[in-house]
Amino acid sequence: MCDHCGCRNFAPIAELTAEHEEILRLAWEVAESGDESSSHSLPPLLAALDMHVRKEEAGLYPLLTQVGRLPAAQLGSLEADHADTRTALARGEFGRNEYYALAAHIEEEEIELFSAARFTFEEDEWEHLEEAHRSQDPSPGLREVKDR
Numbered sequence: 001m002c003d004h005c006g007c008r009n010f011a012p013i014a015e016l017t018a019e020h021e022e023i024l025r026l027a028w029e030v031a032e033s034g035d036e037s038s039s040h041s042l043p044p045l046l047a048a049l050d051m052h053v054r055k056e057e058a059g060l061y062p063l064l065t066q067v068g069r070l071p072a073a074q075l076g077s078l079e080a081d082h083a084d085t086r087t088a089l090a091r092g093e094f095g096r097n098e099y100y101a102l103a104a105h106i107e108e109e110e111i112e113l114f115s116a117a118r119f120t121f122e123e124d125e126w127e128h129l130e131e132a133h134r135s136q137d138p139s140p141g142l143r144e145v146k147d148r
């Protein structure tokens with residue numbers, strides 16, 4: 001990562017992308033475990049998912065709404081996906097269908113939302129996105145790791 005080409009701005013997107021990978025990996029283990037309530041992958045999945053959802057709902061979603069790139073109906077449907085996933089996991093009803101629904105949600109974010117952010121966000125929005133992430137997750141995150 002460098003200081004002059006703007007790629008530093010994409011660090012919050014890289015952070016969300018890395019979280020997607022980890023969430024999908026754990027979610028597949030839970031879905032495949034047969035008895036998801038006793039899967040050892042469930043606690044780390046819930047922790048990763050809750051943190052990730054808080055970041056998106058405090059940062060990416062409202063910022064995209066502000067710049068006119070996230071219609072209310074799509075916002076509502078994305079937030080409903082978050083709630084549905086959480087409910088399925090809490091009820092022990094997270095199987096392959098729920099996994100594929102989660103994967104489709106993540107694909108929608110990566111293809112539509114992340115590219116909308118890349119093309120639309122200015123310095124201000126990138127700063128607010130980073131602040132929203134750190135307010136939910138004070139850990140250094142991916143950026144510090146990549147800067148090393």
Ligand SMILES: [Fe+2]
Nearest residue numbers: 056082105109
């Ligand atoms: Fe999401």
Ligand SMILES: [Fe+2]
Nearest residue numbers: 020056106109
């Ligand atoms: Fe996401």
